[in-house]
Amino acid sequence: MKKMLGEERRLQLLAQLKKSKTPITGTDLAKFANVSRQVIVNDMTLLKARNEPIIATSQGYLYMQQEQLQHTVERTLACSHTSEQAEDELLTIVDCGGTVKNVIVEHPIYGELTASIMVSNRHEVKQFIERINATQANYLSALTGGIHLHVIAAPSVEVLTLIEQTLQKKGYLITENTV
Structure with a gap:
């Protein structure tokens, strides 16, 4: 060729x-x-x-x-959890119908660091977690004691609200009450 x-x-x-x-x-x-x-x-x-x-x-x-860009709504959510809870957090979001677009952390030297994740279903989450484990890479949130942001895309505001409520119940969401 x-x-x-x-x-x-x-x-x-x-x-x-x-x-x-x-x-x-x-x-x-x-x-x-x-x-x-x-x-x-x-x-x-x-x-x-x-x-x-x-x-x-x-x-x-x-x-x-x-058309993919036009038919979704997005919300940025502040989250905190351990590395061991990362898979559950991602599965929670995709099971509710959302897509985890990225992760954002605030680094003391470099400022805001953003990495694309783009997982929309259980299979993609599994692949993502397997790659993290296979490479022995750390999650970006390890740089900030577990605190990070996710931009979440969903087909409706109702789905975003369900995701937010479910993450809140699991204790993964940072709210004004938890700060």
Whole structure:
């Protein structure tokens, strides 16, 4: 297979992402373009800089279709829990019908750090947790004693409210009463 070059490669990668309904790994994109995974990382950065709605998830790269962006509502929730409770927190959110878009922590040196999570169902949560465990990586919330924010997307305000109430009952939500 011939190696794809520069702009032609980025246009082909963008076309692959646009037609896929599920995330595509950097490794799979690298095989498609016959380049290294690092070249793909650089290409994704350049495409994002052009305001293409590409997000890097724990499952791969995803192009956010316009209809996906229009039919959801979002809420940022302040949470706190132990590393051992992270899986339950994520499962709680997806079981209620939400998508965990990211995690945000306030670092004393770097300021706000944000990482994409993009999990919407139990299978994606399982994959995310397995990758954390396999790499022995720490959750970002480990930097802040368990305190973090999540941007949650859902199909309605009612679903967001259900998620918030369920997290509150489990003690994962930080409210004005808990501060």
